[in-house]
Amino acid sequence: MAVLAGVLRAGQRTRHAPPGGAGVTVAADKLDDAGRAETGRMVALDHVTVQYYQRSRVVTALSDVSFIVHPGQSVGILGTKGSGKTTLIRLLAKLEQPMTGRVVHHNMTASWPLWARTGLIRGMTVRDNIRFTAQLYGRAAPDLIRSVDDFAGLGASMDRLLGDLPASTMAKVMFSAAVGLDFDFYPIDGLNATSDLEFRRKADETLQMLRRRAAIVLATGRAAAIKQYCDVAYVLHRGVLTHHDTIDKAIRYFRTCSAEPGEEAAS
Numbered sequence: 001m002a003v004l005a006g007v008l009r010a011g012q013r014t015r016h017a018p019p020g021g022a023g024v025t026v027a028a029d030k031l032d033d034a035g036r037a038e039t040g041r042m043v044a045l046d047h048v049t050v051q052y053y054q055r056s057r058v059v060t061a062l063s064d065v066s067f068i069v070h071p072g073q074s075v076g077i078l079g080t081k082g083s084g085k086t087t088l089i090r091l092l093a094k095l096e097q098p099m100t101g102r103v104v105h106h107n108m109t110a111s112w113p114l115w116a117r118t119g120l121i122r123g124m125t126v127r128d129n130i131r132f133t134a135q136l137y138g139r140a141a142p143d144l145i146r147s148v149d150d151f152a153g154l155g156a157s158m159d160r161l162l163g164d165l166p167a168s169t170m171a172k173v174m175f176s177a178a179v180g181l182d183f184d185f186y187p188i189d190g191l192n193a194t195s196d197l198e199f200r201r202k203a204d205e206t207l208q209m210l211r212r213r214a215a216i217v218l219a220t221g222r223a224a225a226i227k228q229y230c231d232v233a234y235v236l237h238r239g240v241l242t243h244h245d246t247i248d249k250a251i252r253y254f255r256t257c258s259a260e261p262g263e264e265a266a267s
């Protein structure tokens, strides 16, 4: 570690797995090429470790994490504060690459994190942002513009610069565009809903709909949200992912972890 400290910049990840950091491995042995062909469509993490260098010490954000999500599955990651939830969701959304292990997207298209509050250009109108996004994903811009406008009810704001609109507009457009693009898989980093109650109601309904037609991974510190939206649950604590037979057992384990000395309440 002392050597690493001299080499890495703040925020940079190490290539080293931490000693003794063994998360529960869920069928990771099926992830070789033959296994992928057998198991078909999936998104998976395969022995993924992510570490950051932070103020002269190495922080392990994820420690040998493996799990698989298949179409139609709704997976909850119940995580304590600072346990690695955002890192895990960013990997699943292909916004980051692990230094150790693999992220596998096999025949499933993946959305950006559903409530993302970055990703659009503030100096462009909302309409042009959506047009640009449609082009990036090879979709018809008018269809996506209509779908976002219907969902988010932006009206005249469509032709205003994004930077001149309330900060929540970015999250609403990112949410609506992700749903409009009809991905196979949606990674979700918490339920950062806006204060717009009508939009929240629609977003809740949409998550229930996505559960039926796509795969989701929801990472949150809110047990109630896992119960509401997920069929299976894992607990993420200090970078280690553990699987539990039932959601209630996961919640019990999560509460034990949350009660450990030094733990803060997760959001």
Ligand SMILES: Nc1ncnc2c1ncn2[C@@H]1O[C@H](COP(=O)(O)OP(=O)(O)OP(=O)(O)O)[C@@H](O)[C@H]1O
Pocket: 010, 011, 012, 052, 053, 054, 059, 060, 061, 079, 080, 081, 082, 083, 084, 085, 086, 087, 088, 266, 267
């Ligand atoms: N870019 C970075 N540079 C340095 N450390 C980082 C970076 N990103 C995350 N970390 C550290 O990695 C650990 C996991 O962070 P992460 O944001 O993934 O956890 P989280 O569960 O989403 O946190 P929270 O509960 O605060 O939302 C934390 O200790 C965090 O400080």
